[in-house]
Amino acid sequence: MATDIIKYLPLFYEDGVLEMVELTGSEDEEFAAMAHFLPWLIDESTISRASAERVREWESLLAIVPMGTLSQRKMMILATLKGQGKLNEAKIKDIVESFTGDPDAEVTFRNSRIKIRIFPPGNGEIFLFPDVERVLRPLIPVHIGLGVERWYCTWGDIRDNFSDWQAVSGSFTDWNDVKMYCLFL
Numbered sequence: 001m002a003t004d005i006i007k008y009l010p011l012f013y014e015d016g017v018l019e020m021v022e023l024t025g026s027e028d029e030e031f032a033a034m035a036h037f038l039p040w041l042i043d044e045s046t047i048s049r050a051s052a053e054r055v056r057e058w059e060s061l062l063a064i065v066p067m068g069t070l071s072q073r074k075m076m077i078l079a080t081l082k083g084q085g086k087l088n089e090a091k092i093k094d095i096v097e098s099f100t101g102d103p104d105a106e107v108t109f110r111n112s113r114i115k116i117r118i119f120p121p122g123n124g125e126i127f128l129f130p131d132v133e134r135v136l137r138p139l140i141p142v143h144i145g146l147g148v149e150r151w152y153c154t155w156g157d158i159r160d161n162f163s164d165w166q167a168v169s170g171s172f173t174d175w176n177d178v179k180m181y182c183l184f185l
Contacts, residue, residue, distance in 0.1 A: 004028055047077050068128045075099050075127055079135040087139045092116060095135055099127040106151075113145035120152055153182030 005024040006013060013020040043049040047058065052070055058077045059066050066073055079098040085091065089107045096105040096118055106117040118132065133148045140146045158178075162168045172178050 047074055050074070072128050072131065076131050076135065083135055083139050092136065096132060099132055112143065113147060114140060115147045117149055117151045157182070
């Protein structure tokens with residue numbers, strides 16, 4: 001009886017070696033049984049698609065206190081893993097991105113203090129804002145301060161920078177231009 005696995009072996013095994021036919025036949029049954037679990041295994045090996053049980057295991061391994069929804073807890077795990085190694089501006093932005101889904105964050109260092117301004121996520125992602133500081137706090141040396149703030153552009157900011165709506169309308173071609181202006185205001 002020819003099986004699927006035996007097709008990957010040299011042809012002389014198919015016809016003349018009974019042991020190989022039997023071995024590959026039994027392996028086929030095992031592979032068929034495992035094929036049912038393959039999608040689950042792939043999901044469990046990826047943090048963003050892992051089950052609540054797997055997330056609890058990651059939290060235990062990384063000594064993270066679980067807080068928030070399952071999605072927010074996954075963000076915390078990813079941010080914690082990204083925080084490994086030397087801390088610099090790129091790493092801070094990478095950690096912020098794991099929460100917001102957007103690499104736009106302003107990082108400054110003045111007077112022995114790291115200040116991070118986080119812009120609202122453009123994709124509507126909902127995250128626990130204090131988690132950003134919770135991930136960063138252990139990475140910052142004790143003698144350096146940390147300030148994490150949310151930043152939103154308001155209609156008042158637009159009003160303060162333009163004389164009237166006609167000036168706003170004349171300065172931008174569409175709403176995306178207004179958004180980009182607000183990001184870098």
